Amino acid sequence: EAGVTQSPTHLIKTRGQQATLRCSPISGHTSxxxxxxxxxxxxxxxxxxxxxxxxNRGNFPPRFSGRQFPNYSSELNVNALELEDSALYLCASSLGRENTEAFFGQGTRLTVV
Amino acid sequence: QQQVKQSPQSLIVQKGGISIINCAYENTAFDYFPWYQQFPGKGPALLIAIRPDVSEKKEGRFTISFNKSAKQFSLHIMDSQPGDSATYFCAASNGVGNTDKLIFGTGTRLQVFP
Structure with missing residues (x-):
């Protein structure tokens, strides 16, 4: 069974640009x-x-946004990139909220130059 | 109050030795304390977790010790092996499935030398 897959593995953007990161959850996972x-x-x-x-969303500015598609895959969009946005972005999926473990993908390394 | 403080930042252990990583929390509402293992280029994977109704949980060479009164919990890796070399994260939340509520420590990079 395939795990959580993320693309791309690495992404280099310049300050002010937009980045789009993608995530495919484990089959059957909705979260x-x-x-x-x-x-x-x-x-x-x-x-x-x-x-x-x-x-739910964490304590991040609105330029971090995303969406989930009908097949449960997801996109993370980061607008107006700043140097401080350079990080590993991890996606995780789970069957749902109640008493279920989340499984992580390998991440996308975003570098802002 | 939402922080989870983890120490040490890095740890070097000889093969066969015991690795000990400590975490402390403030929020008494936390009732789920997992540990994650992350190898380079991989995402974190759940290693072992404990609820506050027990003081210790053991799975193979990995043991969590939990001290509710001190609001501390620790990971012990017995007979440490080079294959255990990874970054370890402690975390805490209220509820097992509340992944969005997990508060992570800053991580401990463990290196086990032969």
Whole structure:
């Protein structure tokens, strides 16, 4: 069974540009979570989507946004990129909220220059 | 109050030794404490987790010790192996499935030398 897959693996953008990161959850999983892992910091929660709806968002500015498609895959968009947005962006998926473990993808390394 | 403080930042252990990573939290509403293992180029994977109704949980060479009164929990890796070399994250939340509520520590990079 395929795990959570993310694309691209690496992404280099210049300051002010937009970045789009993609995530395919494990088959059958309806919840998708996005996390930012900056160097030296733990994982910081960004967004949670379930059944196509945004259920919760972390303490990040509105230029971080996303969506979930009918097939439960998800996109994370970061507008007006800043140097501080350079980080590993992790996607995780789960069957749902109640008592279910989330499984992480390998991440997308975003570098803003 | 939402922080989870993790130490040490890095740890070097000889093969066969015991690796110990510590975490402390403030929010007494936390009732789920997982540990994640992350290898380079991979996403974190759940290693072991504990609820506050027990003081210790063991799975193979990995043990979580939990001290509710001190609001601390730790990961012990017995007979550490080079294959255990990874970054370990502790986390805490209220509820097992509340992935969006997980608060992560800053991570410990463990290196086990032969």
């Amino acid at each position: 998708v979570y996005w996390y930012q892992q900056a160097l030296g910091l733990g994982l910081q929660f960004l967004l949670w989507y379930d059944e196509g709806e945004e259920r």
